[in-house]
Amino acid sequence: MSEKAAAASKSFFTPFNVVAGIIVIIGLILTALRFTGGLAAVTNLSDYNPWGIWIGFDLLVGVALAAGGFVTSAAVYLFGMKRYHSAVRPAILTGFLGYALVVLALNYDVGRPWRLPYPFVIQQGTTSVLFEVAACVALYLAVLFIEFSPAALEWLGLRKARRIVVKLTLLLTIFGVVLSTLHQSSLGALFLIAPSKLHPLWYSPYIPIYFFITSIIAGLSMVIFESTLSYRYLSHKMDETHLKEKNDVTLGFGKAASYVLAGYFAIKVIGISAGNHWHLLGTSYGLWFLVELFGFVALPCFLYAVGVRDKNLKLIRWTAVLALLGIILNRFNVCLIAFNWHLPSSERYFPHWMEIGISVFIVTIGVIFYKFIVTRMPILYKHPEYSDSH
Amino acid sequence: MDGTFYTLQEFMTYTEGVTYILILAILLGMLGFWIFLVERDEN
Amino acid sequence: MSISRRKFLGWMGAAGLGTAFGSPAHAAANKHFKGYPESLGVLFDNMLCIGCRNCEAGCNKVNELPPPDRPFDDLTVLSKKRRTNTKVFTVVNRYDHFKGIKNPLFRKIQCNHCLEPACASACFVRAFTKTKEGPVTYDPSVCVGCRYCMIACPFEIPTYEYDEPLTPRIRKCTMCQPRIIDGKLPGCVEICPTEALSFGKRGDLIKIARERIKKYPDRYVDHIYGEHEMGGTSWLYLSGVPFKELAMREDLGVTPAPELTAGALSAVPMVAGLWPVLLTGLYAVSKRKEKIAKIEQQQAIASTLEKANAEAESKLSKALAKAQKEKAAAISKEVKKALEEAKKTQEKEGS
Numbered sequence: 001m002s003e004k005a006a007a008a009s010k011s012f013f014t015p016f017n018v019v020a021g022i023i024v025i026i027g028l029i030l031t032a033l034r035f036t037g038g039l040a041a042v043t044n045l046s047d048y049n050p051w052g053i054w055i056g057f058d059l060l061v062g063v064a065l066a067a068g069g070f071v072t073s074a075a076v077y078l079f080g081m082k083r084y085h086s087a088v089r090p091a092i093l094t095g096f097l098g099y100a101l102v103v104l105a106l107n108y109d110v111g112r113p114w115r116l117p118y119p120f121v122i123q124q125g126t127t128s129v130l131f132e133v134a135a136c137v138a139l140y141l142a143v144l145f146i147e148f149s150p151a152a153l154e155w156l157g158l159r160k161a162r163r164i165v166v167k168l169t170l171l172l173t174i175f176g177v178v179l180s181t182l183h184q185s186s187l188g189a190l191f192l193i194a195p196s197k198l199h200p201l202w203y204s205p206y207i208p209i210y211f212f213i214t215s216i217i218a219g220l221s222m223v224i225f226e227s228t229l230s231y232r233y234l235s236h237k238m239d240e241t242h243l244k245e246k247n248d249v250t251l252g253f254g255k256a257a258s259y260v261l262a263g264y265f266a267i268k269v270i271g272i273s274a275g276n277h278w279h280l281l282g283t284s285y286g287l288w289f290l291v292e293l294f295g296f297v298a299l300p301c302f303l304y305a306v307g308v309r310d311k312n313l314k315l316i317r318w319t320a321v322l323a324l325l326g327i328i329l330n331r332f333n334v335c336l337i338a339f340n341w342h343l344p345s346s347e348r349y350f351p352h353w354m355e356i357g358i359s360v361f362i363v364t365i366g367v368i369f370y371k372f373i374v375t376r377m378p379i380l381y382k383h384p385e386y387s388d389s390h
Numbered sequence: 391m392d393g394t395f396y397t398l399q400e401f402m403t404y405t406e407g408v409t410y411i412l413i414l415a416i417l418l419g420m421l422g423f424w425i426f427l428v429e430r431d432e433n
Numbered sequence: 434m435s436i437s438r439r440k441f442l443g444w445m446g447a448a449g450l451g452t453a454f455g456s457p458a459h460a461a462a463n464k465h466f467k468g469y470p471e472s473l474g475v476l477f478d479n480m481l482c483i484g485c486r487n488c489e490a491g492c493n494k495v496n497e498l499p500p501p502d503r504p505f506d507d508l509t510v511l512s513k514k515r516r517t518n519t520k521v522f523t524v525v526n527r528y529d530h531f532k533g534i535k536n537p538l539f540r541k542i543q544c545n546h547c548l549e550p551a552c553a554s555a556c557f558v559r560a561f562t563k564t565k566e567g568p569v570t571y572d573p574s575v576c577v578g579c580r581y582c583m584i585a586c587p588f589e590i591p592t593y594e595y596d597e598p599l600t601p602r603i604r605k606c607t608m609c610q611p612r613i614i615d616g617k618l619p620g621c622v623e624i625c626p627t628e629a630l631s632f633g634k635r636g637d638l639i640k641i642a643r644e645r646i647k648k649y650p651d652r653y654v655d656h657i658y659g660e661h662e663m664g665g666t667s668w669l670y671l672s673g674v675p676f677k678e679l680a681m682r683e684d685l686g687v688t689p690a691p692e693l694t695a696g697a698l699s700a701v702p703m704v705a706g707l708w709p710v711l712l713t714g715l716y717a718v719s720k721r722k723e724k725i726a727k728i729e730q731q732q733a734i735a736s737t738l739e740k741a742n743a744e745a746e747s748k749l750s751k752a753l754a755k756a757q758k759e760k761a762a763a764i765s766k767e768v769k770k771a772l773e774e775a776k777k778t779q780e781k782e783g784s
């Protein structure tokens with residue numbers, strides 16, 4: 001009896017479960033604080049700094065990193081790169097969870113979360129870029145849910161429903177790319193209205209295009225990163241096709257990311273030139289800009305290229321991490337570091353530990369759900385009864 | 391209000407509102423037209 | 434059914450379609466927007482301001498705001514740089530030591546009530562309205578609390594009730610819209626003991642300001658702050674020193690806020706209209722390629738098969754021919770043999 005209990009407790013208290021459990025408990029306490037004491041109780045936000053890391057990280061970075069869904073499904077279903085087929089489902093799942101968590105995070109950040117549907121059902125602020133972002137994110141979350149659903153339906157054994165959804169693949173993919181183009185770029189366009197607050201090196205009329213292109217880089221790198229982690233911890237869930245295509249995916253996506261990074265580097269330089277901001281490169285913000293441009297755009301571009309030429313999968317995987325850090329740095333720069341650069345340091349924002357705590361909590365929820373789904377549903381393998389196509 | 395726009399903000403609220411309705415119509419229309427276009431293709 | 438109908442009507446309302454569709458006035462209206470005619474504003478002249486904080490007290494009273502941290506007759510707070518917040522809609526800051534001016538100068542901060550408000554352009558529920566009287570008003574009954582207005586405002590005016598857990602509002606100066614409609618003066622203007630604050634039609638105020646500059650060219654900087662900044666504001670400022678020395682930004686530009694995002698918004702229907710065409714095209718190309726590849730593969734298989742068949746056939750026919758030849762040879766041999774035997778028999782019989 002006691003042995004049995006010990007065995008049960010041993011199997012439940014794995015290191016992952018213990019860490020995740022602690023984070024979740026802290027997260028729930030912080031949640032209670034947020035919804036009883038208001039934003040002032042858990043954040044360092046102020047009247048000068050209305051947006052902190054819940055927007056800078058949870059929204060801007062979250063949406064960018066969830067771009068793998070539209071990038072992969074476009075590559076496979078629209079551009080005919082069938083050899084990456086096994087990467088579609090994990091990427092769609094990551095995208096779906098990513099967007100769901102973005103919406104969850106927004107519930108913490110906005111003042112009256114139950115009013116989030118107001119822009120659609122009560123009064124439409126159509127001149128707002130945020131209106132467009134909200135509309136596209138809401139629609140895209142629905143699209144991702146439908147795109148993800150075949151895996152769940154196979155798991156549940158609902159053949160008929162699955163067949164209907166699979167028929168919609170092409171339509172959903174095109175719709176997903178349209179919506180992603182729109183809202184990924186519009187997240188950058190949010191800052192167009194504040195030229196007097198964002199440092200001129202980051203403020204550019206091209207900022208929507210920068211955000212869209214970086215989302216592609218983020219999506220490609222995220223697929224590589226996520227497949228590395230899955231292989232490490234969940235390889236027993238992968239079928240032969242997945243294992244066989246895995247390295248192909250890393251090589252192919254690494255190659256694509258390298259070239260997209262090259263193009264991004266080019267248009268960033270054009271941005272400096274178009275605004276005639278060369279003289280700002282010598283300032284401290286300029287040096288920081290160059291760190292981002294060379295350390296987190298040019299360098300991953302080059303390392304990806306070397307990795308692809310040498311077929312060095314390990315290098316490509318590490319470069320994916322560097323590229324992802326670059327995306328995070330870029331979003332932080334635009335939203336937090338180069339934003340309000342004109343203010344004295346006493347008025348600047350630095351996140352409260354509880355803000356970081358909530359963000360960690362939300363990411364942890366994502367990992368838990370990913371693990372739950374991947375260990376149950378046919379994500380990393382094909383369901384034997386549905387080998388036809390998916 | 392006598393039907394004239396006095397501010398750009400007002401004007402854009404109107405035109406963007408129409409634009410969003412048209413976008414919905416366009417997306418549906420494009421889908422319908424595509425189906426019409428390829429209906430008689432043999433595979 | 435009823436919900437979707439309501440929603441649809443909501444959309445129609447958003448677009449103004451219900452009343453305005455096809456009205457000819459709209460057709461020609463998108464050239465240049467001059468703001469509401471006869472709209473009101475306030476002119477602040479810092480050469481006439483004595484820094485008495487009465488405007489702060491008046492504002493506090495008419496807006497029924499909580500009591501201040503320090504009483505309004507305590508003027509020591511003026512030297513500290515203060516900003517507006519959820520409990521204070523206007524503040525006056527003091528700036529000392531200007532060349533050629535022996536007295537300190539004051540700057541009054543409150544919402545400038547832009548002609549094209551950035552907050553209104555940024556709000557995705559239209560909680561902000563530029564009223565035809567001039568004030569930019571805020572409606573907390575639709576506000577979601579996203580704080581994008583605060584990001585957008587170049588003057589950093591909207592403030593947020595961060596300590597409200599569930600019902601936070603944006604708080605800012607309303608230019609006393611309810612009082613204005615009743616024909617009263619804004620609280621701060623009414624209480625001002627000097628001529629530092631003048632209330633009136635914005636157009637008239639600009640004329641007054643110009644006259645003052647013309648009359649006292651040595652006293653004023655030749656610039657009316659707010660005439661063109663961010664497309665113009667309902668509050669206007671005259672100053673004896675350059676505005677940037679009072680921490681008022683002179684680098685805001687004259688572009689009205691809605692124009693800053695108009696370009697990005699105009700790209701939305703282009704993407705929505707053309708992306709499906711482009712993507713379907715790419716899909717068709719890849720599908721076609723796939724199809725051709727399949728056909729070529731089939732053809733290759735077929736021709737290989739054919740070749741193999743032909744070879745096999747020719748082999749067979751050769752074998753047949755050979756067999757026939759052999760057979761014929763065998764027959765002729767047999768015949769020959771038979772004939773020879775017959776001949777032999779004949780010869781035997783004959784002998």
